[in-house]
Structure formats: structure tokens, C-alpha cells
Amino acid sequence: MARKALILVEGVADIGLLYVKAAQRLGLRPITLSADPAQYDYLAAESVDAIRVDTNNLDALICECSRLRATNDIAGITSAKESVYARVGNLCRHFNLPGPNPTSIERCCDKPAQRQLLAEAGVPIPAFRVAANAIDVESSALEIGLPAILKPAAGSGSMGVRLCRNLDEVTEHTNYLLGGKHIWRSPPKILVEEFAQGPYCWADIMGDQIIGIGTSDFGPAPHFVSRESTIPAPLIDDEHRRIANVSLSCLRALGLGWGPTGIELRWTKRGPVVIEVNPRLHGTPTPQLVQLAYGVDLITEHIKLAIGDECDLRRSHSHTAAARFLVADRDGTLDWISGDSQAAAVSDVAEVKFYVGPKTPIVRKGDFRDHIGHVMAVSPSFFQTQFILQQAVDLINWSITPFSIAGEQEQPADSRIPAPA
Structure with a gap:
């Protein structure tokens, strides 16, 4: 009998390997379909089956899955990548497999359409315009x-x-977005949005069940580079209830409720305001933090849904888990980075990971690509977890030599990750 296979449409750099390993633990053979399999280092490193196919072409995907089905028992089709998730839904419908509603996913991935639906349903969102x-x-x-x-x-x-x-910054960023520097997957449209001010929170949902509500801090404006994430968020009962109610209202407004959903909010003067709804799991560090805090493996449970199995979302414990991202404070060449083994040896540190090595050029983008590593910790309490995390990051150092100007070699600068403000 052929081994059951899980088709993964595209991968993702941060949690793609976690999907592969979760599939293997479930006794499945993961097969990745990608327009460029070489972009995912873990596929070759783990000897994962990968097939090149145009993942923007639904007919090509149907043809490849039909070919694979001749020699494989395809148990499910899924993805962790938002840009192909609607096509995953179409594939699941074509092959009569469990999956998301493709129409709901398409509307959700169109930010203006998403906001219009949320507004019509009375969900609190920032004022917005499309230009x-x-x-x-x-x-x-x-x-x-x-x-x-x-x-x-x-x-x-x-x-x-x-x-x-x-207005000068509006003009500058508009020129950046429309001037050819930003890569567009669709005809250029800019969302102009009210700045909802207040603490940032996120909710992770599987099906129609809220698994947890966390919080994150960001680096300095004008960008939104995540510096730290913690779950559970330190909320009072009323705040938790209101965020949960608004999050579930998002599912109803957008026709979601199958599989994972990640919702981002700000707690403002008028209460929770929804910034974004993502019809997928949040990326690193959220799935790992949820598992550390509650013992719920969202990636495994997502795969179980995709193959028609019953998922188990019961918490086995309740701790506080947090992650601190390592973020370079300048552009240049990374000379060295060290302290990972010392940081990992700190009691209750769950993971220390560097994304880059020596001689890597560092060019900050003002988004998630500025992260050069992370540290995760878990303990029974919020303050204890924060203390452990700070102990660990204090042991990590690196040196970056700024890029030379007109042939002049600048002196390297040592860096240490600061505590978030």
C-alpha cells in the first residue's frame, strides 16, 4: 500500500520545516510543490520531496496533483503561505479533500475587501482609503x-x-511603493489607514476556537519591526473577553472558521480595533510560543484537519512564553555573532537561533527581514519569563562593520540586543 502523502503548496522560510516534520511525525510523506524549490533550504537539507510547478496556475497544480495521485495516496493538501492558500482551497475542492473556502480566503487576502466586509459587519477597524x-x-x-x-x-x-x-513622508513612501522599489504581486494599490494607537495584541484561532491571545512590541517608528512577542498577553478579564468577541466577529464577517486564522489588533481608547485578519497561522515565533505556553501544536493540528482527522486543541498546561528577536542596529557586514550556546544554557530558555552567519551583508528593510535571530523562553509567570529572556539576550553579542564609503573602511561596531522600551 502506498504511503499517505501530504501535498504542501509552496513553503515558508520560518515555519516550513515545522510543517514537514509534523507531517512526518503523523506518518505522512510530505511533498512540496513550488515554483522555485531551491528557495527553501530545508527541503534539500532534510531530503524532502520537492517538485517544480507554477503554483500561480491552478490548472498546473491540478495536473501535478493528478499525476502524483497515480502513485501516491494523497491524504491532504495544505500550505502555510498566504499567497497560495486560496488555490489550496480550490485544489481541495477539486479532489474532494478537507480545506478552506477559497472565496473567503481570496476576500480576506485583499486588504481593502477585507476591511469593507469587517466595517459592514460592525467590526471596529481603522478608517481607511484605497489609492x-x-x-x-x-x-x-x-x-x-x-x-x-x-x-x-x-x-x-x-x-x-x-x-x-x-506630507513629506507620505510623498517619500508613495514614491517608494510606486517607483519600482517595492515588488507587487498584483496591480499596485495603496491602503491609506488611520494610525490606531495602543498596545498591539494578536489572537490565534483554529477553526472557531481561540487558542490564545498574545502581545508584541515593535522597534522605533516609522517601521514596524517586531522586537518581542509574549503569550498570554497580560490582560484583565474584560479586555480578554472583548478581544475574543471581536476576533470571533471577524470570522463571521469574512466567512472563515475552517483551519487557522491569525488576527492582529490594537487596544485603543475605544477598545480593540482590528488591524488585520490573516487566514493562516502567524509565522515564527507564534506557533512555537503557543506550544510552549499551552502544549498545543497548531501546525500538527492544522495538518490533522487537512487530512480529515479530528484535532485536539486542549491545553496540557498554562505558562508564559516569550520570544525576543535579535535586530541589527546598522547596515554593514556581520563580522561575528556569538553567545548562542551560553544563552541556550540559561535555565528555561527554549530556543536560541541565529538566522545569519559571519560575513553576511546586513541591509535593513524595515520589516521582518531585519531579524537576525531570536531567543525563546518559558516559565510559569510573566515576570519570570521576562527575567529569563533578558538574562539570555545579555549573553549574545555581534559586530557589524558598516559598509565603506568611497573606499574608506569604517571601524566595526559591537552590538548588544537592548531590552524593549
């Missing part, structure tokens, strides 16, 4: 009021997202 040219962007920003957020109407990872505090 396709510089004149419309400027008039929209003035209408909404400055400071305002400018972001691509489609995308993830805070790529192209910026806080603009005056």
Missing part, C-alpha cells in the same frame, strides 16, 4: 488625518508598511 496614484494617496492621508499608515493592499510581514507623520 492607486500619488494624488489619491495624499488626499486620502489628509482626509484621514496624519499620522497615517501607508501599506500595499496585498502582502504580509509588514513589507512596505510605514507610519507617515507628515
Whole structure:
């Protein structure tokens, strides 16, 4: 009898390997379909089956899955990548397999359409406008009021997202987005959005069940580079209840409720305001933190849903888990980075990981690509976890030599990860 296979449409750099390993633990043979399998280092490192196919072409995907089905028992088809998740839904329907509603996914991935549906359902969201040219962007920003957020109407990872505090910054970022420097997957449309001010929270949902609510801190404006994430968020009961209610309202408004959903919010003067709804799991460090805090493996449970098995979302314990990202404070060449083994030896540190090695060029983008590593810790209490995390990151150091100007070699600068403000 052929071994059951799990088809993974595309991969992701941060949690793609976790999907592969979870599939293998479930006795499945993971097969990745990708337009460029070489972009995912873990596929070759783990000898994972990978097939090159145009993942933007539904017919090509159906053809490849049909070919694979001749020699494999395909138990399920899924993905951790938002940009292909609607096609995953179409594939599942074609082959009569469990999966997300493709229409709901498409509407959710279109940020203006998502916001319109949320607004019509009475879900609190920031004021927004959609603009396709510089004149419309400027008039929209003035209408909404400055400071305002400018972001691509489609995308993830805070790529192209910026806080603009005056018209000069609006013009500068509009020129960046429309001037060829930003890569668009669809016709350029800019979302101009009210800056909802307040603590940032996120909710992770599987099906229609809220697994946990966490919080994150970011680096300095105008960018939104995540510095630290913690679950559970230190909320009082009423705050938790209101965030949970708003999150579930998002599912109803967008027709979601199958598989994973990640919701991002700000706690403002008027309570929770929804910034974004993602029809997928949040990336690193969220799935790992949820497992550390509650013993719930969201990736495994997502795969179980995709193959028609019953998932188990019961908590086995309740701790506080947190992750601190390591973020370079300058551009240049990374000379060295050290302290990972010492940090990992600190009691209750769960993981220390560097994403880059010596001689790597560091060019900051103002989004998730600025991360050069992370440290995760877990303990029974919020303050104890924070103390452990700080102990660990204090042991990590690196040196970056700024890029030379006009042939002049600048002196290297030692860096140490600071505690978030």
C-alpha cells in the first residue's frame, strides 16, 4: 500500500520545516510543490520531496496533483503561505479533500475587501482609503488625518508598511511603493489607514476556537519591526473577553472558521480595533510560543484537519512564553555573532537561533527581514519569563562593520540586543 502523502503548496522560510516534520511525525510523506524549490533550504537539507510547478496556475497544480495521485495516496493538501492558500482551497475542492473556502480566503487576502466586509459587519477597524496614484494617496492621508499608515493592499510581514507623520513622508513612501522599489504581486494599490494607537495584541484561532491571545512590541517608528512577542498577553478579564468577541466577529464577517486564522489588533481608547485578519497561522515565533505556553501544536493540528482527522486543541498546561528577536542596529557586514550556546544554557530558555552567519551583508528593510535571530523562553509567570529572556539576550553579542564609503573602511561596531522600551 502506498504511503499517505501530504501535498504542501509552496513553503515558508520560518515555519516550513515545522510543517514537514509534523507531517512526518503523523506518518505522512510530505511533498512540496513550488515554483522555485531551491528557495527553501530545508527541503534539500532534510531530503524532502520537492517538485517544480507554477503554483500561480491552478490548472498546473491540478495536473501535478493528478499525476502524483497515480502513485501516491494523497491524504491532504495544505500550505502555510498566504499567497497560495486560496488555490489550496480550490485544489481541495477539486479532489474532494478537507480545506478552506477559497472565496473567503481570496476576500480576506485583499486588504481593502477585507476591511469593507469587517466595517459592514460592525467590526471596529481603522478608517481607511484605497489609492492607486500619488494624488489619491495624499488626499486620502489628509482626509484621514496624519499620522497615517501607508501599506500595499496585498502582502504580509509588514513589507512596505510605514507610519507617515507628515506630507513629506507620505510623498517619500508613495514614491517608494510606486517607483519600482517595492515588488507587487498584483496591480499596485495603496491602503491609506488611520494610525490606531495602543498596545498591539494578536489572537490565534483554529477553526472557531481561540487558542490564545498574545502581545508584541515593535522597534522605533516609522517601521514596524517586531522586537518581542509574549503569550498570554497580560490582560484583565474584560479586555480578554472583548478581544475574543471581536476576533470571533471577524470570522463571521469574512466567512472563515475552517483551519487557522491569525488576527492582529490594537487596544485603543475605544477598545480593540482590528488591524488585520490573516487566514493562516502567524509565522515564527507564534506557533512555537503557543506550544510552549499551552502544549498545543497548531501546525500538527492544522495538518490533522487537512487530512480529515479530528484535532485536539486542549491545553496540557498554562505558562508564559516569550520570544525576543535579535535586530541589527546598522547596515554593514556581520563580522561575528556569538553567545548562542551560553544563552541556550540559561535555565528555561527554549530556543536560541541565529538566522545569519559571519560575513553576511546586513541591509535593513524595515520589516521582518531585519531579524537576525531570536531567543525563546518559558516559565510559569510573566515576570519570570521576562527575567529569563533578558538574562539570555545579555549573553549574545555581534559586530557589524558598516559598509565603506568611497573606499574608506569604517571601524566595526559591537552590538548588544537592548531590552524593549
